[in-house]
Amino acid sequence: MIEFQNVSKVYSNGTKALRNVSLKVDKGEFVFxxxxxxxxxxxxxxxxxxxxxxxxxxxxxxxxxxxxLKRRDVPFYRRTMGIVFQxxxxxxxxxxxxxxxxxxxxxxxxxxxxxxxxxxxxxxVNLQDKQSCRPTELSGGEQQRVGxxxxxxxxxxxxxxxxxxxxxxPALSFEIVDLLSxxxxxxxxxxxxxxxxxxxxxxxxRVVEIHDGEVVADSAAQEVPHEA
Numbered sequence: 001m002i003e004f005q006n007v008s009k010v011y012s013n014g015t016k017a018l019r020n021v022s023l024k025v026d027k028g029e030f031v032f033x034x035x036x037x038x039x040x041x042x043x044x045x046x047x048x049x050x051x052x053x054x055x056x057x058x059x060x061x062x063x064x065x066x067x068x069l070k071r072r073d074v075p076f077y078r079r080t081m082g083i084v085f086q087x088x089x090x091x092x093x094x095x096x097x098x099x100x101x102x103x104x105x106x107x108x109x110x111x112x113x114x115x116x117x118x119x120x121x122x123x124x125v126n127l128q129d130k131q132s133c134r135p136t137e138l139s140g141g142e143q144q145r146v147g148x149x150x151x152x153x154x155x156x157x158x159x160x161x162x163x164x165x166x167x168x169x170p171a172l173s174f175e176i177v178d179l180l181s182x183x184x185x186x187x188x189x190x191x192x193x194x195x196x197x198x199x200x201x202x203x204x205x206r207v208v209e210i211h212d213g214e215v216v217a218d219s220a221a222q223e224v225p226h227e228a
Contacts, residue, residue: 001027001158001189002048007057009043009213017043019213021057027157030181030190030221032200035210041193044210045162048191049083050074062157079107082151086163088143090135090150096122097131100149107154121149125179141172148179152188159183161192165199177203 002025009018018040025031035041046052047059050066059066062080069077090099100121101114109117122128125145135143144164151159161180165173177192177199184190194200200207209217 001025001029001062002191003058003060004047005058005060007047007054007059009040009047009052010055017213018047018054018210021210021213021215023208023215023218025189025191027189028184028187030184030203030205031192032203032205032207033191033193033210034195034197034200034207036195039210040213041210042162043213045160045191045193048160049081050077079154080156080158082154082156082159084144084147084151084159084161084164086166088135088140088147088167090143090146092135094134095131096127096133096135096138096146099135099146100153103150103153109154117153118149121153124152124182125149140168141175144168144172144176145179148176148183152183156188158189158191161190163193163195165194165196170198173199174202181205 004021004023007018007021010016033041033044043052047054048061050069053067064077091102094102097118100118104114104117119128119131122131125148127142127145127149130138130142135146138146159180165176168176173196180190180192181203204221206221207219208215
């Protein structure tokens with residue numbers, strides 16, 4: 001699914017953002033990426049999304065070698081994944097329905113497919129009653145669920161979530177990760193960057209820690225014990 005092979009990234013100003021990173025994420029995993037500000041987490045995601053290219057090493061995602069991906073093919077590559085942003089990035093003059101449908105329009109889905117798929121996805125994130133609302137009429141948690149629905153609607157193999165709980169209340173943070181966990185149980189690979197250690201501890205998924213551009217820890221998911 002995702003493989004970094006001895007990947008380094010040095011920016012033009014000399015900043016060494018990643019240093020010889022090797023990492024593999026298998027299909028169906030849920031992985032938290034953690035680390036302090038400036039550790040290299042954002043660069044890690046930018047490389048996955050092809051916003052940046054590595055200075056050294058290879059990145060293979062869904063059997064595609066990103067260093068061989070032509071610039072004109074990057075938009076098509078990005079459509080194979082869903083991306084959830086910290087700042088929601090919704091279109092304010094569109095309804096909830098249209099914000100989610102927009103992602104389907106981009107890939108050329110028919111109106112019939114859109115009318116069937118969007119309500120189903122909004123139901124998954126418990127927003128079926130908010131289809132006609134504008135983003136400004138929603139709470140932060142609801143807006144993030146719209147962002148999650150938009151990421152989900154084209155049934156991607158991989159969802160990349162960049163601090164998806166950063167702009168919502170702590171209680172809603174657990175709700176967002178619960179939703180991501182449910183999506184993961186249905187087979188979608190989840191890669192989530194976060195600085196919220198309470199979430200990481202509670203959900204007990206695989207945790208990859210980046211420090212000063214290097215992977216310094218990689219702990220396997222733990223089984224949550226069932227209460228008697």
